[in-house]
Amino acid sequence: MAGMESAVPPSPPPVQPVPAPSATPATPACERCLALAADPRRREPPSCLALRGTVPLVSQSAAGVPFSMLTFACRDCGTVWRLYDRANELFVSWVPERPLVR
Ligand SMILES: [Zn+2]
Structure with missing residues (x-):
């Protein structure tokens, strides 16, 4: 009587299709950011902007x-947005991190 060979090869795990990291569109x-880009010297941030961190980075040009x-x-x-405030300057300048998309 031959031993029943019932060794089943382990099946490979099912291949999960990995979604390609599509480029984020x-x-x-928004309107306020476009308005800010059109007037980047005003001091007050628009209401839609939230401050990140509380300590300003101080440096020198x-x-x-x-x-x-x-x-x-x-x-x-x-x-x-980065808000640059230079010493002895009346105006500030708002610079977007990347070009705005309309
Ligand atoms: Zn915005």
């Missing part, structure tokens, strides 16, 4: 002018 900038930088993120469209 750029979120169009290449010309030796000290400035501070705060980072904001828009609650509506996710745009990240």
Whole structure:
């Protein structure tokens, strides 16, 4: 009587299709961010911007002018803004982290 060979080769685990990390479609900038881009020297942040962190980054420009930088993120469209405030300058400048998408 031959022994019943019932060794079943382990089946490979089912292959899970890994969704390709599709490039995140750029979120169009909201109205307020577009307005801020059109007027980047105003001091007050639009109401949609939330301050990230509380400590401004203080540094110096290449010309030796000290400035501070705060980072904001828009609650509506996710745009990240940097607010540069240079010493002895009346105006600030808002610079988006990446170009705005309309
Ligand atoms: Zn926005």
